[in-house]
Amino acid sequence: MNVVFPHTLDTERLPQIGLVVLKSDETIERDFRDLLPRTVELLVTRVPAGDELTLDNLTQIQNHLREAVGLFPTGVDFAALAYGCTSGTAVLGVPRVEALLHDAANTREVSNPLSALLAASEALGVRRIGVLSPYSQPVSDRLCGTLGEHGLEVAACGSFAVPHEAMVVRIDAGSILFGAAQLARQAHFDALFLSCTNLRTLGLLERLEEQLGVPVMSSNQVLAWHLMQQLGIETEGPGRLFRTGSRAVVSA
Template sequence: MAVGPGAALGGTAAVTAAFPYRLSEVSAPRIGLIVLQADETIEVDFRRLIPPGVELLVSRVPSGAEVTSETLAEMAGHLTAAAALFPGSVNFAAVGYACTSGTAQIGAAEVARLVRAGTTTAAVTDPVTALIASCRALGLGRLALLSPYVAPVSERLRDTLAAAGIDTPAFGSFDVAEEARVVRIDGPSIIGAAETVAARAPVDGLFLSCTNLRTLDVIPALEDRLGIPVLSSNLVLAWHLLRLAGVPIPDAPPSRLIDQTARKSLRT
């Protein structure tokens, strides 16, 4: 026999009054991350880089299965909608757009404008802006650059860095366009290619480009072998987001970026 609202069960009247409750205060800083639809790596890395006291909220933006100048530019038309998928009641300390080459193609200022049109945040960053901030924090001006992508995509990034006063005299690429292949490039392949690129010219740092490239675990080995800071898209983006939020980054996994900036909580 069905029992409806207000009916008695076993001779006892059903309780219809709502329970009282209190609302908790939100004290933890909140960081937003807009991830490419095709990216399989950055959320895994951010679980290791973002400390427990920070709330991380993630949205996705449509992206092509292949990375070309055209597919990167098309993301601009979806960024505001992706940012608008964050809960409307949230005031973020910082929001990051997680695409290095997309930022170089669209422009960091335009990325920030599009993100702010969809959500409320005190700051917006991206891997390119974060890389420039990291280089300034470490005093780097000449980078070896390893990218998974085809030449036209990589050239736009190099031009953007040059405009910020960062030279990339040594460059190498896996020349891959498909994101499903980029995410499967293994650690030994990255280490071997990075060592070759870094030996091509005098440099004071190495940058491993692409949020979908699995780089986090190769950074300590490369820094030991090369004796220079090794930066990656995901490392610098997490570092900059936490810095903007006023939160020290954890010291694991180890890197010179974290060690040499002393985990300061400066909003820069």
């Protein structure tokens, strides 16, 4: 006998954050689950992207953003929606990325790693920055140029010149530590930015800060922080950047 039971619907939901991730990214989801508090709910979708890290491939991603956002659950009312690609934001421009996200979904706030970096830099009083990225030279130049256009002075810009996105996640910790140290020897800067959501940097931030004596920020870290700021959720106290692991903080 088939028995039908009565039920009620739970209408209370945690604030939902949507994250658009490149299909090749193996890092950002893990980092976000380490960084975001349990008071928010993370939903992730993936967007097609070319295998090579070129300006053209990064530009073409915009043609697939609406389709990717359309794969989120129907009727989701996002508290915030983020595009998880630093280089793609630099190529398209922050205003274009923000407009695409607002157009694609019902969301109160939007973010991306560059908007997040600019907000974090302002919170920390950073004006002169060093940048380490995995990108090809044209993409690296575009990133550093975009940061300059938004008021940050790029004192040193270094990259690993990796041609394929799938290789980025395989860059080891030793290479990142060495590259960061070399940049610090080349120029003085107020903070170091480790660019790319697929680069495995989160576990190195505290160590690098101790070695370099300046704040060290990563794409995933500042993006998670910015989203929490937009939602009014404190991260280890107001006006602070948070870390994973020990949750050490840098005061604004």
